[in-house]
Amino acid sequence: MDQAVMWVEQDNKLKRSFEFEDFREAFAFMSRVAEVAEQMNHHPWWSNVYNKVDIELSTHDAGNTITEKDQQLAEAIDTIYDDFDDL
Numbered sequence: 001m002d003q004a005v006m007w008v009e010q011d012n013k014l015k016r017s018f019e020f021e022d023f024r025e026a027f028a029f030m031s032r033v034a035e036v037a038e039q040m041n042h043h044p045w046w047s048n049v050y051n052k053v054d055i056e057l058s059t060h061d062a063g064n065t066i067t068e069k070d071q072q073l074a075e076a077i078d079t080i081y082d083d084f085d086d087l
Contacts, residue, residue, distance in 0.1 A: 007074050012065045014057040014074050018081055026051050029084060036076045042069045044077075 007014045020026040026048055033055075037043045045056040055077065057070040 018053045020051045023050050032080045
């Protein structure tokens, strides 16, 4: 998995794409992110096609801008993604 790609600030959002071995691994990643997002009560916009997951983060309550909540969730998502390298 390509660790060189990081979050990009664009259109008042943090954006990043993630690629996996297959759909099952992508879905497992999304499930783990969903658990963390629910605990944080901060939910991403995302899409998934086969082995690719695209995520966008912004805070609706703050006028759809990037806040500390987004930074924290991005870090948590990166940690989850890093764990997939160890599988």
